[in-house]
Amino acid sequence: MPRRFPMTALILSAATALAACGGAPGDRRSAQPANSPAVTDSCGAAAYSDRIGKDHKAFDFSAPDRPVRIIGPDSAMTMDYNPDRLNVDTDGSGRITRIWCG
Numbered sequence: 001m002p003r004r005f006p007m008t009a010l011i012l013s014a015a016t017a018l019a020a021c022g023g024a025p026g027d028r029r030s031a032q033p034a035n036s037p038a039v040t041d042s043c044g045a046a047a048y049s050d051r052i053g054k055d056h057k058a059f060d061f062s063a064p065d066r067p068v069r070i071i072g073p074d075s076a077m078t079m080d081y082n083p084d085r086l087n088v089d090t091d092g093s094g095r096i097t098r099i100w101c102g
Contacts, residue, residue: 055094055096056088066084067082068088070088072092086101087102
């Protein structure tokens with residue numbers, strides 16, 4: 001019986017760690033919080049769709065009443081949902097891969 005407790009604790013720890021993982025590392029940008037409203041173009045991202053595939057440094061995405069976030073391929077980012085924030089995803093060479101609200 002004394003051996004059973006350490007094994008049970010080990011199994012429960014492993015199960016808890018796996019449950020916390022959630023998904024693949026690349027999934028973090030496409031995930032939308034469960035309690036967030038349906039995806040809309042509340043930040044005006046559609047107006048910038050012609051810039052996808054181009055160097056992000058060639059454009060000024062700033063606006064006085066809207067936050068902007070430029071996100072590189074290995075950039076850390078918060079997972080807070082802000083429907084008015086314009087997000088610009090870039091690849092390793094600085095080319096825009098996606099423009100979205102959130």
